[in-house]
Amino acid sequence: DVKVTQSSRYLVKRTGEKVFLECVQDMDHENMFWYRQDPGLGLRLIYFSYDVKMKEKGDIPEGYSVSREKKERFSLILESASTNQTSMYLCATGAASFYGYTFGSGTRLTVV
Template identity: 95%
Template sequence: DVKVTQSSRYLVKRTGEKVFLECVQDMDHENMFWYRQDPGLGLRLIYFSYDVKMKEKGDIPEGYSVSREKKERFSLILESASTNQTSMYLCAIRGTGDYGYTFGSGTRLTVV
């Protein structure tokens, strides 16, 4: 089975902290994604990457950055966490020509 591993299930951070959310896949897939999910808003795409060192903004990139130095790892960075970034963060992967996303279990981030 494809595995998408997110480093933490729950995180509590303080306003202004720099936060790193890590996602690791074991399937050598090119495409990796970061979404956030909020009640009533569904899943919204923050950033995605289609290759090492390649990244593109999604629908809501403000306040976030990403890093993909190796194919298997895609990191989401909150440069200065704010309370409106409290959310469930989901990492997903997809192979070229593949027909489905595979999601990680999610990280529930609370910024206080």
């Protein structure tokens, strides 16, 4: 089975801090995605990557950046955390030819 690992389950950060959320997959999947999940809004796509060093903006990229230096690792960066970025963050992967994702367990981030 594909395993997708997110480095932290729970994270508390202060306003203005730079925050790194890490996601690592153990399969050779080309595509990786970062979503945030908020009650009543479902999952919204922040950024995705279809290859090393390649990235594309999703629906809500403002306030975020990403890095993909290796195929198995996709990092989400909050340059200056704000309270409205308090959310559940979910990483997902998928092969280019595969219809669907495998998700990590999520990181619940609280910005105070």
